[in-house]
Amino acid sequence: MTLDLTRRSLLKFMGGAAVGSMLSPLPWKLLDDAAIWTQNWSWIARPPRGPVSHKYTTCQLCPIGCGMRARLIGASFVSAWPVAGHPAAGMLCPLGLAAAQMRYHPSRVRGVARRDRTGADPAWRIVDADATIGELGQRLAACRSRGAADSVAIVDLRPGRSMSRLYREFLARQGGGLYVTAPDGWQASAAAFAGLATVAALAPAPDPARARTVLNFGAPLTAGWRGHAITPHAAGGPLLIQVDPAASITAARADRWLPARPGSEAPVALALAHVLVFEALASDARVNALADLPHQNGSTLRMALADFAPERVAEVSGLTPAQLRDTARELAAGRPALVLGVGDAGGGPLGAEEEAAIWNLNLLLGAVGPDGALGVRPADTALFDEPAAPAARSLSDIPDGSLDVLLVDGSFPGAPVSAEQLRRKLRGAGGLLVALSPYAGGAAGTPADVVLPTFAPGEWVDDVPAPALSARASYAWATAVAVPAPFALHPAEWLARLEAASGLVVPVEGGKAGHEAELKRRAGVLQARGSGQVFDPADGNTTDVAAMSDPDMLAGALARGAHWSDKATLTLADRDLRPLGTDGAMAAHWRSLAGGRVEAAHTAGSAGSLVLMAGGGLAPTAGAITAPVLNKLYRESGLQPGSRQLAISATTALAHGLKEGAPALLTTPHGRRRVRVRFDNSLPPDVARLAAGPDPSDMGDPAASPDDRTDIPDLCGAADRPVWRLVRADLQEAHDGNA
Amino acid sequence: METHSKATVAYAMVIDLDKCVGCGTCNVACAIENNVSVPPSEALENRGLTWMRTQRVDNGKAWPDHRTVTVPIPCQHCEHAPCIHVCPVTAVQLDESTGIIGQIPTRCMGCRYCMAACPYHARYFNWFDPTWPEGLQDTLNPDVAPRMRGVAEKCNFCHGRLDRARELAAAEGRPADEPVHYTPACAEACPHGAITFGNRLEEGGPIAALEKKPEAFLLLEALGTAPKVTYLSREPWIRRIGLSRLDRVRGHGDGPEGA
Known part of the structure; x- marks a missing residue:
């Protein structure tokens, strides 16, 4: 037999080999390896490894x-x-x-950043840190030498912290600069309560869990108010009555919903007070004891409420007189009752007269005190003995064009502050707005000329005082859980460098060491106080502070993420409370509302086809910087309303010739903004809502035009008026399709 | 002779829609736990990856009678999963020992038949390379591999957490066939306790009890896919969300409130 290599045999061999190899693991292994190989391209992210x-x-x-x-x-x-x-x-x-x-975050700055806002190229540039600090120091020294210390200010967006004390001490050493706070809705509400009491340095501590009946003006109580969702009435929680223009989730789940018109909070509250007083549901003894003016036996209060009969308020609120009377009677019968204001805190504070009207219901219902649902606790300033000077003041107290250097604390990515208002305070083109912030964006970075990069959340130890309207006094540390970025500095270190550059001698315990010393001092204050409990998150156990013999024990616990809290301990007698304010001025404010000018109170001098309500959405405050993954909620799923999505009922939108998703231009007396229409039939007719932030398109993308960049507070006129949650607006289709 | 022991584990989920407020915490927790990437900014809005999607549904009425509910929709892990049968490369598998429908990205060839077959739209396609802003890869979960462009992916009841729970059980010397308890990221993160997860075969367990409640319903039950995700609501109009067009044709959707 001879071995002939023929074409046929070669083909047979090759075919057999191909079929045979298919029966072997070889091709499948190659496919598998190729698939695994494609998972390991160099550009595919690799998770970190380690313990x-x-x-x-x-x-x-x-x-x-x-x-x-x-x-x-x-x-x-x-x-x-x-x-x-x-x-x-x-x-x-x-x-x-x-x-x-x-x-x-893509907005994080990796060095001292500066921009020329008025020049042809307003982009951020990394500049020499020493030169910038030197220039700022010279400005501070110049202000000091010419006796113009009040041309330097620091805006503290989260007062009550250890850094707040350092800011005040820095300003005091500069000769008395201005210490400025920008209260959010909760803080403004707490301040309004404090304005009704003759006792100084106290804070309200409402506890819905202790109430039988809760009347709530717009706050999302069932959706996690202040970290705690209210228990439904059916499950043993309080009877919930919700005053809300929109058919919100809380309104839908409340036991009763009062769909009052936007802006009618104060008249509704005063109508309820009217019924309580004039139907003697609040006892004469209590009304008289709430001595609004000495020796008048509550007559001034009665006169102030006389204009707010339910029949009259019904005209402006859209509620019926019966609804108002029944609600007041239900509150009186369901004591302990609690009345909460604030509404949607993301829309900025309510007006002082609205807050006072709402808090007054608690006073009339006897809710204040240990037997009621409205406790009172010492304010953080009293708890930690904060320096009185320089006194905290609001941004609106500072004259426009008066500041040479304005430092803004940007430790928190969002805050209810108007970028335009901040810029207005600067002395023309010569003023500098300096953000102590990790980001070239957010509340501090957006209006800034210079950003001094600070540590991001999680990179440093900051303290967390009790939130406004918390039911208990509390204190904790946000400890460092990540390695600090090498290009950033502790905000206290920046202060020390500025101080040295301005020619002052930095105290021995300055900079970061000074901040650490203040943190430990506060732990010592709480330990010496000896009351309250410490919750250890590692094991869930609670320890009495009285059992801690050493301040270092409490400091050590706080450094491990523990949380100190104490029940509301202050008690107030009726004689300590003033329904019309300690100066009695509230009667005049209310009288201005009595003419049926409910909306005009917020939108005076403007015309428009819609009432625009600013809201918070998820982001608690305007201009918030949010993590990139949150675009899952905003851009990918549309679950949360962004500040470019105008919620409006289908009927109203169609009446304006706009369909779902249509690009539109929203114009207010204060500015305009491109939006997309989003049908939301939970809103009443002719009312639209815009979330204060964030802008889903800003999660890494620059905005396209000046119309896109208008902050919602500025669009609503926050630079000109303290209450900006309502404004008249016009809406028209945008034909360029770039909304 | 018994050749196969009877399964003792069938992981299942119950979502109480009366507790859900639509905050989206479950979506974010899921994305963080499972390294779900952030699509590039030029991506169309409907090309994102959301293993846990939350759908907003309303009762169709105008203010003041308008009511909305948000419905979190993960993969339903159907007993009779259509996606398994249509996959030409067996990249979708039912784990008989847990009841979890797994997706194997290294087998997937990107035909997207499974996406077309899924009646719940719970499957997503990687239209782009998985990318994160610079530095963000340092926050990825090492228990879960990022997927590549061109493959489908979906909820797997946090399989990385199941593996960790099994490793812990093994380290404690517990038998390999003993059921392990673990909690997916969405259930752990839900601020309102709306998501309950567990073994539906556990007698007296929370899942079995919740699934028997009169307010329990399944999505598109008439299709016969037998989902392992059950929804709860006391509101009749919300319960009608689960009805299919088939149900409505048969007249089951014409309740007094007319969803």
């Missing part, structure tokens, strides 16, 4: 201060998770869950 560990800390992205369990892989802070049973809140909202991403 897994956890640290406990406190979220500092909003004032609530929820407990947080940080997961670390090696030294990398990879994710944040809630701490079950934490006294502040056993939950984290999406902002807190994404806290680990805040260190890598």
Whole structure:
């Protein structure tokens, strides 16, 4: 037999080999390896590797201060998770869950950044840090030498912290600069309550869980108000009556919903007070004891309320007189009752007269005190003996064009402050607005000329005082769980460098050491006070402070993420409360509302086919910087309303010739903004709502035009008026399709 | 002779819509836990990856009678999953020992038949390379591999957490066939306790009890896919969300409130 290599045999061999190889693992292994190989392209992200560990800390992205369990892989802070049973809140909202991403936000600045806002190229540039600090120091020294210390100011967007004390001491050493705060809706509400009491330095501590009946003006109580969702009445919680223009989730789940017109909060509250007083549902003894003016036996209060009969208020509120009377009677019968204001805190504060009217209902219902649902606790300033000078003042107290240097604390990515208002305070083109912030954006970075890069949340130890309207006094530290960025500095270090550059001698305990000393001092104050409990998030146990013999024990616990809290301890007698304010001026304010000019109170001098309501959405404050993953909620799913989505009922939108998703231009007397129409039939006719922030398109993308960049507070006129949550607006289709 | 032991674990989820407020915490927790990437800014809005999607549904009425509900929709992990049968490369598998429908990205060839077959739109396609803003890869979860462009992906009841729970059980010396308890990221993060997760075969367990409640319903039950995600609501109009067009044709949707 000869071996002939023929064409046929070669083909047979090749065919057999191909079929045979298919029966072997070889091709499948190659396919499998190829698939795995394609997972390892160099541009596909690789997760960090290393030992897994956890640290406990406190979220500092909003004032609530929820407990947080940080997961670390090696030294990398990879994710944040809630701490079950934490006294502040056993939950984290999406902002807190994404806290680990805040260190890598695209807006983070990686060196001292500066821009020329008036020049042809307003882009941020990294500049020489020493030269910039030197220039700022010279400006500070010049202000001091010419006796114009009040041309330097610091805006503290989260007062009550250890850094707040350092800011005040810095200003005092500069010769008495201005210390400015910008209260959000909750803080303004707490301040309004304090204005009704003759006792100084106190804070209201409402506790819905202790009430049988809760009347709530717009706050999202069932959706997690201040970290705690209210228990439904059917499950043993209080009877909930919601005053809300929109058919919100809380309104739908409330036991009764009063769909009052936007802006009618104060008349509604005063009508309820009218019924309580004139139907003797609040006893004469109590009304008389609430001595609005000495020796008048409550007559001034009666006169102030006389104009707010339910029949009259019904005309402006859209509610019926029967609804108002029944609600007042229900509150009187369902004591302990609690009345809460604030509404949607993201829309900025309510007016002082509205807050006073709402708090007054609590006074008339006897809610204040240990037997009621409205406790009173010492304000943080009293708890930690904060320096009185320089006194805190609001931005509106500062004359426009008066500041040479305005420092803005940007430790918190969002705050209810108007960028335009901040810029107006500067002395023309010569003034400099300097943000102490990790980001070239947000409340501090957006209006700034210079950004001094500070540590991002999670990179440094900051303290978290009790949030306004918290039911208990509390204190915690947001501890460092991540390696600090090498290009950033502690804000106290920037202050020390500025101080040295201005020619002053920095105190021995200045800079970061000074901040650490203040943190420990506060722990010592609480330990010496000897009351309250400390919650340990690692094991869920609670320890009495009285059992801690050493201040270092409490400081050590706080450094491990513990949370101190204490019940509301102050008691107020009726004689300590003034329904018309300590100066009795509230009667005049209310009288101005009595003419049926409900909307005009907020939108005076403007015309428009719509009432625009500013709201908060998820982001608690305007201009918030949010983690990139949150675009899952805003841009990908549309679950949360962004500041470019105008919620409006289908009927109203169609009446303006606009369909769902249509680009539109929203114009107010204060500005205009491009939006997209989003049908929301929970809103009443001719009312639209715009979230104050964030802008989903700003999650890494620059805005397209000046019309896109108008902040919602500025659009609503926050630079000109303290209450900006309502404004008249016009809406028209945008034909260029770029909304 | 018994050749196969009877399964003792069938993981299932119950979502109480009366507790859900639509905050989106579950969406974010899911994305963080499972390294779900952020699509590039030029991506169309409907090309994102949301393993846990939250759908807003209303009762169709105008203010003041308008009511809305948000419905979190993860993969329903159907007993009779259509996606398994249509996959030409067996990249979708039912794990008989847990009841979890797994997606194997290294097998997936990107035909998207499974996406077309899923009646719940719970599957997503990687139209882009998985990217994160600079530095953000340092926050990825090492228990879950990022997927590549061109493959489908979906909720797997946080399989990385299941693996960790199994490793812990093994380290404690517990038998391999003993059911392990774990909590997916969405259930852990939900601030309102709306999501309950567990073993539906556990007698007296929370899942079995919740699934038997009169307010329980399934999405598109008439299709016969037998989902392992059950929804709860006391509101009749919300319960009608689960009805299919088939149900409505048969007249089951014509309740007094007319959803």
